[in-house]
Amino acid sequence: MQAQSKQPPAGGSRAVRLKAFGGPEVLEVCEVPAPQAGPGQVRVRVTAAGLNPMDSIMTAAPDTAARFGLTLPVGFGTDYAGVVDQVGDGVTGFASGDRVFGGALSRAVADFVVVDAAGETAANEAHHTPDGVDDRTAATLTIAGRTASAALAAVKPGPDDTVLIGGAGGGVGVFAVQLARISGARVIGTGSETSADHLRALGAEPVTYGDGLADRVRAIAPDGVTAAIDLHGVETVHAARELGVPDSRICTIAAQVDGVMAANGANAAPRSLEEIARLVAAGRLRVPVAASFPIEEIRHAAELQAGRHVQGKIVIEWPGLRALS
Template structure:
């Protein structure tokens, strides 16, 4: 199969496009013909070795965890899916090796759900990691719900835009930090936007004088450090960007593959609650270029690699 891979840690210069053996399919896995795979910051961070303490690489590593595609063949105990089923997945295993920037990926069924019927393969590829991160942080870690005021840092990004939509669906009032050029976008999603930078705490207090019930930090750094003072008594704090949240009494969230949660996202997409904005697409052989654009951090929406 054609695939992107790397044989040593590094930047985009270590990525190779070429032939690799087709993946073997385990008993509780399915072989997927990849249609699209979204690029996420964790892809190039793992590739640089930043996750070496928790995920062992088995070189050559095929990067990528997000996927949408069509089941080619289920394993003997993978009764959840049949050949021809359209699926999405957050295909993260406990090591780095069998990723999604390839013509085929062998995916454990615990990482998969059916593809939303109303999304294109490109849109669907952008749903799993970002959607699961937002869903698990809001629903499981912060327990956000009806009547809450939720502050979301970096609300216009891939995870942030999902989080805004989910929080609004849960019945929360949402305040979202973002650059001014994305304020109309956030208003369209149902959030009240505020600008980053000096005076952020004052701007949030102007909208929520009594404090907020929950903060979801997707930025880290200064956005996180000002957050505890913006919470009501008993307020909840979670971060997916900065483990320093643990020292502030909050929860650190590292997204997990979860078929039930992914199915919930499919249902939210099909009911019109969740939309996925695709900023740009690149063919598989241009994955390095897609990764470079993602690392710049200025793109609104998902960057997606398509597989012909």
């Protein structure tokens, strides 16, 4: 699974491309011209790219892709980490050789990405990677970290809170659970029976999802739940309402429910991503990586991600470039 990745041809590069919308089966590794940094841009030699459920959702069908401004042929993946290797005119704050991470909407799984040096959204941005954060970890932070930060900001947990987090073991849950614990809150996380140890390791008290969820939560939190975040659908929303949590302290990220706040990474506060990176560097937040693959195995990686049963993050890595990490 960790076969040595071939280096790109001189003057060119490789990128994952879709020539038709669909699932993992339409992903292809193609040779493409190496992109060049224009004014205000930096080019990054990618060393790792983290996958998210949204990657496949955006490219599964034409109507969804259109909502994100994507047209064929289109790339794949948004989260990346790597090293600046080209700096465009007018750029300040970045130099060749700087380690960076960030987002490049649906084009991160590639040997090179070009992003705006002053970009401030997950679609087109670069941030300095702090010392103490390896590239594999940095490549998991952007989408999930921003989304978790926005969700936590919506319900504002604190030391007096007990927070119910649905889908706590997934990619966003990894961040949401730990950020809630850092705020001082008690966290109850829903998951499968097999995810219990994983949830405990993150700092959550595990509870099995499914019918009877509210009763199971009530049994371990007889004093009540004060806030809830649903990272998967609406089951946790319904359980939270049954437990008496007001709608003003319930948040979703993957569903719309009347009266309940919906959060996504675009809602995250400025500098929230840098703060998450600092927490990782300080050892206060960890990101478990469930599996990593070379770019040639993108279909396998995307299939695993699409299953939505991984405990942690899935990363595409460039093994020959690990010395740069």
